[in-house]
């Protein structure tokens with residue numbers, strides 16, 4: 001098997017249309033130091049009125065969340081976009097794959113805008129469609145493709161979602177990964193899980209009772225994925241070697257250090273963290289689960305939270321009656337989520353208000369059709 005090289009591209013330095021990397025963002029941005037920035041944002045938002053609907057992912061900066069009509073995780077935001085067919089513009093403050101999903105789920109008349117085209121996702125970039133098609137060839141050559149169901153995490157490009165749609169698979173979120181895997185195992189013997197190996201492994205082992213030995217890791221950079229045909233045949237979960245560059249940085253040591261520092265602390269982490277971290281934590285769940293858990297906790301609760309820093313900081317501000325710390329002081333913001341800042345949002349809204357459509361995210365018709373099939377299968381998963 002060939003192994004497709006994925007070129008390194010610096011954010012904002014060049015365009016790589018096959019991935020979400022490094023897309024240049026055009027335009028004359030307002031300076032972040034502009035003292036009128038908030039006022040300009042208010043004026044542009046008011047000028048757009050009900051023609052625009054602004055979505056803000058939980059990992060966005062506070063300055064952006066302040067202008068969001070609704071906040072949520074990627075799935076909730078896509079649903080919210082679909083529920084607003086009257087809005088001409090869906091301004092998506094999140095990352096590229098989320099805007100793609102919103103475009104797939106909204107009407108052709110609606111235009112989805114990503115305020116900074118360089119807001120990609122490094123995890124989504126770890127599974128390029130050419131690599132996934134080559135991996136499928138490997139499974140086909142081993143006589144395993146027919147008994148394998150591809151399942152992709154929401155955090156993947158539209159092309160990967162379309163791939164799962166074409167091959168009888170589905171999409172999942174961190175909230176419904178268990179239900180998606182139950183569904184997949186009812187339809188096949190093994191799952192090809194894309195692109196986050198940690199969510200796949202954690203769900204399979206913690207929630208389905210599979211063992212670590214049931215999981216094989218497919219590395220797209222190695223010939224044949226670096227795994228033998230017999231190991232693929234024996235695996236129940238074939239895990240794509242991808243990860244989140246934020247959640248993947250928390251370590252078991254982060255957990256033991258915070259336990260020493262804060263006696264009585266409860267460690268609450270996202271399932272994109274490694275299996276070791278998840279095993280060492282007290283509670284594991286999606287972004288929405290983390291928010292619900294903290295919102296429901298009594299005063300005096302002590303939390304160390306392993307997810308994106310903007311969200312952890314916001315939870316700490318909203319709950320001064322609790323002690324909420326970030327799980328690891330050395331882990332930083334998601335750099336691509338943080339690409340969307342107030343200057344980019346103002347720039348996008350002012351252009352739209354002036355009649356200039358900027359940074360539209362539009363998924364190709366055939367890709368959108370198959371991705372929609374995969375997304376619809378997810379929406380139909382039994383509750």
Ligand code: SF4
Pocket residue numbers: 059095120121122123124155244245246247308334335336337
């Ligand atoms: S937090 Fe991780 S998965 Fe989410 S957008 Fe950033 S890199 Fe991607």
